Each structure stands twice: as structure tokens, then as C-alpha cells.
Amino acid sequence: MTTIPVPLKETNTAQYEEVLRQAYEKAIAYLASLDRAPVAATADLATLRRQLGRPLEARGIAAEQVLADLVADVEGGIIGSAGGRFFGWVIGGAIPAAVAADWVTSAWDQNAAIYATSPAASMAEEIVGGWLKEILGLPAGASFALTTGCQMAHVTALAAARHWVLEQKGWDHEEQGLSGAPEIRILASDQKHASVTRALRLLGIGRAQVVDLRTDSMSRVEAKALEEELERNPGAPTIVVLQAGDINTGGFDAFETLAPMAHARGAWVHVDGAFGLWAGASEKYRPLARGVELADSWATDGHKWLNVPHDCGFAFVAHPEAHRAALSENTSYATFVAEARNEMEWNPEWSRRARGFATYAALRSLGRDGVSGLVERCCKHAKSLGTRIGQLPGAELLAEPVLNQALVRFLDPKAGAGEAEHAQRTDDVIAAINATGEAFFTGSTWKGRRVMRISVSSWQTTDEDVERVVQAVGGVLRAK
Ligand SMILES: Cc1ncc(COP(=O)(O)O)c(C=O)c1O
Incomplete structure (x- = not known):
């Protein structure tokens, strides 16, 4: 194993083979973990800086080692947007043929x-x-x-x-x-x-x-x-x-x-x-x-x-x-x-x-029907998530979902609570949901109100994911 790449000859793919094989294995292991791993990042800024902040040595490192270190060092800092329970911003997954x-x-x-x-x-x-x-x-x-x-x-x-x-x-x-x-x-x-x-x-x-x-x-x-x-x-x-x-x-x-x-x-x-x-x-x-x-x-x-x-x-x-x-x-x-x-x-x-x-x-890979199916499935899930979360005690659906986006907010139960308290409550609930690792949402301010946005854009989201997420949000609201 050499640390200095030499030009590739027709029969010499050895330098690529081992590292690409490892990349394949690590990618598959990552994708397989999506269903059980926390959706949100779990490492904080300082941890990631420490993990990835290795000195740049004068001498290069073997490709396999570089890859192994990289995969280990990003631990906790990869967000689960490739999976089915990520609803933050508007970020899609990646279908196998495209990957x-x-x-x-x-x-x-x-x-x-x-x-x-x-x-x-x-x-x-x-x-x-x-x-x-x-x-x-x-x-x-x-x-x-x-x-x-x-x-x-x-x-x-x-x-x-x-x-x-x-x-x-x-x-x-x-x-x-x-x-x-x-x-x-x-x-x-x-x-x-x-x-x-x-x-x-x-x-x-x-x-x-x-x-x-x-x-x-x-x-x-x-x-x-x-x-x-x-x-x-x-x-x-x-x-x-x-x-x-x-x-x-x-x-x-x-x-x-x-x-x-x-x-x-x-x-x-x-x-x-x-x-x-x-x-x-x-x-x-x-x-x-x-x-x-x-x-x-x-x-x-x-x-x-x-x-x-x-x-x-x-x-x-x-x-x-x-x-x-x-x-x-x-x-x-x-x-x-x-x-x-x-x-x-x-x-x-x-x-x-x-x-x-x-x-x-x-x-x-999708064909015309597949693209249409993907669009319709995401819209169905967004509607179901928005409606069901909006019906939970202490939650409110703000706009009837027409596409793959839904808006909800969480109301401060205290008597006389106003917009500022509802906004704080909404941000707190979003943070608590994300901390469960079961789903990931982001907040926004829409027409003066703090809201939780539900954006469904991934081919990975299933009916089971929707069920699991509604349960997780319900659990957070009961505990708060
Ligand atoms: C409505 C809208 N326009 C533009 C953008 C920017 O797109 P991109 O991040 O791909 O540059 C976004 C991203 O979320 C969006 O939702």
C-alpha cells in the first residue's frame, strides 16, 4: 500500500479497488442504519471540530486509512436527510439509481x-x-x-x-x-x-x-x-x-x-x-x-x-x-x-x-409514472402528518396542506398566553422532537407566527414512518 498515488496503468486498478470497496461497504452500512439512528445530528460543534481537526501531516496517508478516519470522524455530524423521517427545510433523499x-x-x-x-x-x-x-x-x-x-x-x-x-x-x-x-x-x-x-x-x-x-x-x-x-x-x-x-x-x-x-x-x-x-x-x-x-x-x-x-x-x-x-x-x-x-x-x-x-x-429509473407517484406519495404523507399532528392536544394546523408542505404550531397552555409564548413553545417542541432522534423538523416565521414546517420530499418516507413520527410528537407533547 503506497501513500503516493502513481499513475494508473491499464491493469492496475489496485489503488482504487480496496478503497472503493470500503466506500461501498461504509455507504451500505450507513444507509442500513438510517431507520434506527437518530435523525438529527448528535455531535456538537466542539466535538466535530475536535474529531475532524486532525493536523495536516507532511506525509500523506493511505487512501483506506483516510476513508476510515473520515467515516469515524464525522460520527454524530451526519444528519439523516437520506432517510424517511427527515422533514426539515426542503431537502430530498437520493434514489438508488441516481446515487x-x-x-x-x-x-x-x-x-x-x-x-x-x-x-x-x-x-x-x-x-x-x-x-x-x-x-x-x-x-x-x-x-x-x-x-x-x-x-x-x-x-x-x-x-x-x-x-x-x-x-x-x-x-x-x-x-x-x-x-x-x-x-x-x-x-x-x-x-x-x-x-x-x-x-x-x-x-x-x-x-x-x-x-x-x-x-x-x-x-x-x-x-x-x-x-x-x-x-x-x-x-x-x-x-x-x-x-x-x-x-x-x-x-x-x-x-x-x-x-x-x-x-x-x-x-x-x-x-x-x-x-x-x-x-x-x-x-x-x-x-x-x-x-x-x-x-x-x-x-x-x-x-x-x-x-x-x-x-x-x-x-x-x-x-x-x-x-x-x-x-x-x-x-x-x-x-x-x-x-x-x-x-x-x-x-x-x-x-x-x-x-x-x-x-x-x-x-x-422512476419513469414518468414513478415521478408522479413520488410526488403524490409525498403530498399524501404531508397532508397526513399535518392533519394528525395538528389534531394532537396543544397543536394547531395553520394552513390546509395543498402539496408536500404543512404548517403547524404549538400553543402555550398558560391562560392569557400570547404570540411570544406560542412562538417559544413552538421552538421548544421542535427542539424536543428533534432530540428524540425520531424525526427532524425545522421552524419558520410565517405571516408573523412561529411555525413548525413539515416538508416531505423523500422517496424513503412510508406510512410506517408517518405513524412513528405522529407517535413521537404525541409523546413529546404529553411529556411537556
Ligand atoms: C422555494 C425555494 N426556492 C429556492 C430555494 C433554493 O434552492 P437551493 O437550495 O437548491 O439553491 C429553496 C430551498 O429550499 C426553496 O425552497
Whole structure:
């Protein structure tokens, strides 16, 4: 066993074999432990710093030892999001075919920058883009990009939007930048995800340029609010940001009404559909997203509801020429193959992981029915968890679950308790549930109230998990 890797010869796979075999065994042992291990992390910051904070030696260490140490040192710091009782934030699991494809992607170590650096990676993305548009019900002619996540999908799509709205005013952003450009205004849901604001900031559009649009009790933009704002300055270059799947309620904006209204004023419509766009894959839930195809751009994730391993997001743009103009940058050494998909013309990275393979595997493994089944199963579990936890003594369901999200809170039983006490109680109950190791939830503040969010996005969640979690939450409420 040598500590200094030597170049691999055709017959010499020995350096890989033992460590990859161990990686396989450790991965399987981890996955097998998910059902009995605590879902939350059990190690604190100091412990993890001590465990992983080994000195970096001058002399290297054998790969097998590095792996064994790594697996031992992360003990207590790996959160059970790959399992079926994790409902925090919006984080999906990873289906077997996608995990396996992700492993071979690492072995292939392709640079998916352009067709020439990996023809197969480019082709996998080309195919995957078509499948995704079909399954999500987006226009067949839309261009697309595979990004690290929805955050960068927003950056990608909104860069195209910025190009387009300024071009309408005779301004070439890619040539002249933003200095001296007509001011862009953003009309966005007041419930928008913070990744939208961050994407805008990265694109040179500050918070002061964002106008919040009033929303209703399901976090849907009120048509009147959009109409009023559009009226306010009809000539301004405008991007309207709507939501397919609000992070708290799972609510959908009324695209059918709002998109034509925005288009009539020359605005671009961008949709944050990080998880909600997947409603389009199910006949049952598709009506929630009615009219979403009328938008100009969309951002969503593969690592949330499609259950592709991190990291994986998708951007789609109905105006490919604006998309390409905003993102592409040619160089003499890039060797573009004109007839092929050169990924860097569409996404914000240069060198990058060939993440199309895992998505390709996920979609083939699930098939159209499998994706639809996954969506419907998660929605069923979210509804059941929200309703049953909401019926427990001291709990309250706050919004009728429409998708894979549910909102509950826990009420302080003391006479005269107000919002502050209920908020404290909600946070305390969340912490106590997580401490049982039986489930993992996160809190949020929704329309001024502290809430526990229930987000079901994993293929692993079963009816038994739902039962087990309801029992665990009931136990915590009885004990408190
Ligand atoms: C509605 C919404 N938009 C955007 C994002 C950002 O997605 P990502 O973390 O994949 O960048 C999230 C993440 O939770 C989300 O829920």
C-alpha cells in the first residue's frame, strides 16, 4: 500500500479497488442504519471540530486509512436527510439509481464544460433537458441549464431576464453593463424565497429595486397588488417573480391570470418552482400549477423532489437567445462544436461536474409514472402528518396542506398566553422532537407566527414512518 498515488496503468486498478470497496461497504452500512439512528445530528460543534481537526501531516496517508478516519470522524455530524423521517427545510433523499450514477460520475471525472471536454456528459444533459421539459409541462422550445441548485438556477434565469428587459429598452447589458442602464424594477411575491433576492443582488439588482407584492392567506400574490404596481411605472424594465410552491404553505400563484397581466406591460415573468414545479409531473396536482407554462423562465431543483443527490438544479428559459446572450462567453481555446450542446453557453460555471448523469439515471429509473407517484406519495404523507399532528392536544394546523408542505404550531397552555409564548413553545417542541432522534423538523416565521414546517420530499418516507413520527410528537407533547 503506497501513500503516493502513481499513475494508473491499464491493469492496475489496485489503488482504487480496496478503497472503493470500503466506500461501498461504509455507504451500505450507513444507509442500513438510517431507520434506527437518530435523525438529527448528535455531535456538537466542539466535538466535530475536535474529531475532524486532525493536523495536516507532511506525509500523506493511505487512501483506506483516510476513508476510515473520515467515516469515524464525522460520527454524530451526519444528519439523516437520506432517510424517511427527515422533514426539515426542503431537502430530498437520493434514489438508488441516481446515487449509483453519481458514483460513476466521480470515477469518470468528466469536466462537463463543453461538448469537447465530455461528449457523453453533453449528450446526457441534452436528453435530460428534453425529458424535464416534458415531465414538468414547460415549452418544448425552452433552453435550459443544469446548475448546482435552485439558487444558481435563479441567477441563470434572471441573468437572461435582465438581458431581455434591457434589450427591450435598447440597452445591451452584456456590452455596457448596468452602469447608466435604465433601472430594472422587480415585482415579487412578499413571500419570495431569500435565494431570489440573493440572485438579484449577485446580478447587480439591489433590495431597493424590489417591490414586495401582497399575498393572501395561502401566500399567493394578489392580482390587484400586481396590477397596481404594474400601473405605477408602466415603462420601466420589469421582472415579475412568482412562486410555484410557497416554502411555507406550498401555495401556487395564479399564473393564468398574473402572467398575461405582466406580459401586457412588457414584463418578464420568472417562477421560483424549487419543489412546486414538480406538481406538473402528477395529473392530480398539475392543476395547482395551471398556466405556469406561460412564464418566461423557471427555476427548480433535482436534489429536492426528484431525489437526485446534491447538488443539482435546473433553469429553463422561454427565450433561448436571451439566455445564451446572457451566459455565453467564447474563448479561442474552448473548441465549441457548433451542432452540439456546449454547456457553458447556458450555465454560469466553466469547469463543472457532469451532473446530468445522475438526473438521467433518476428519470429513467422512476419513469414518468414513478415521478408522479413520488410526488403524490409525498403530498399524501404531508397532508397526513399535518392533519394528525395538528389534531394532537396543544397543536394547531395553520394552513390546509395543498402539496408536500404543512404548517403547524404549538400553543402555550398558560391562560392569557400570547404570540411570544406560542412562538417559544413552538421552538421548544421542535427542539424536543428533534432530540428524540425520531424525526427532524425545522421552524419558520410565517405571516408573523412561529411555525413548525413539515416538508416531505423523500422517496424513503412510508406510512410506517408517518405513524412513528405522529407517535413521537404525541409523546413529546404529553411529556411537556
Ligand atoms: C422555494 C425555494 N426556492 C429556492 C430555494 C433554493 O434552492 P437551493 O437550495 O437548491 O439553491 C429553496 C430551498 O429550499 C426553496 O425552497
